[in-house]
Amino acid sequence: MSDTGGTHKRVAILVSGGGSNMVTLVKSMTGDHPARPCLVLSNVPDAGGLTKARDLGIPTAVVDHRDFKDDRAGFEAALNAALERARPDIICLAGFMRILTETFTSKWSGRCLNIHPSLLPKYKGLHTHQRAIDAGDAEGGCSVHEVTAELDGGPIVGQARVPILPGDTADTLAARVLVQEHLLYPAVLRRFASDDRSLLRLS
Numbered sequence: 001m002s003d004t005g006g007t008h009k010r011v012a013i014l015v016s017g018g019g020s021n022m023v024t025l026v027k028s029m030t031g032d033h034p035a036r037p038c039l040v041l042s043n044v045p046d047a048g049g050l051t052k053a054r055d056l057g058i059p060t061a062v063v064d065h066r067d068f069k070d071d072r073a074g075f076e077a078a079l080n081a082a083l084e085r086a087r088p089d090i091i092c093l094a095g096f097m098r099i100l101t102e103t104f105t106s107k108w109s110g111r112c113l114n115i116h117p118s119l120l121p122k123y124k125g126l127h128t129h130q131r132a133i134d135a136g137d138a139e140g141g142c143s144v145h146e147v148t149a150e151l152d153g154g155p156i157v158g159q160a161r162v163p164i165l166p167g168d169t170a171d172t173l174a175a176r177v178l179v180q181e182h183l184l185y186p187a188v189l190r191r192f193a194s195d196d197r198s199l200l201r202l203s
């Protein structure tokens with residue numbers, strides 16, 4: 001499925017876990033889509049997403065952050081080297097659980113997207129679903145944003161909402177939001193690859 005010859009934008013996807021968002025992104029890039037996947041990279045050698053990517057025929061790479069201990073610059077240099085070999089036009093963070101510094105984000109500025117499971121600017125960081133429930137919010141959701149040096153803080157290019165229902169736990173809410181993530185991220189990527197950065201609201 002990895003057809004990156006010539007006319008298509010090249011997309012690298014970074015994952016740390018199961019990679020369900022990565023799968024929906026890869027599967028969306030067919031037919032008249034302006035982009036094709038060129039690489040799935042993980043900082044976790046046994047991430048489930050790597051197996052799924054291989055099964056989909058996408059080239060994979062691993063840059064294990066544990067090899068770099070506290071050397072964040074060294075980790076990001078290795079990450080950049082692996083990415084540069086794949087020559088991506090766009091990078092999609094999809095459940096990539098490492099904080100990236102300004103050195104990395106400025107290099108890929110305007111070319112890097114992330115999906116975050118909250119209605120940004122609410123609930124940057126971790127435990128988003130529990131925080132939304134604890135706050136008594138009526139709605140949760142997910143956001144796709146451009147990646148900048150501010151964690152989960154770049155310009156928002158897509159958002160989808162779901163209701164928070166009585167009796168919801170972080171797990172039931174996460175499952176409801178994930179359904180929307182799988183719709184939102186491919187829809188945003190398609191527009192982004194066509195240079196449309198206007199805000200997409202799905203629900």
Ligand code: GRF
Nearest residue numbers: 017018019020021095115117
């Ligand atoms: C998603 O909820 C994503 O928004 C969050 O981590 C989860 C990754 O899931 N940052 P998957 O690896 O795409 O299945």
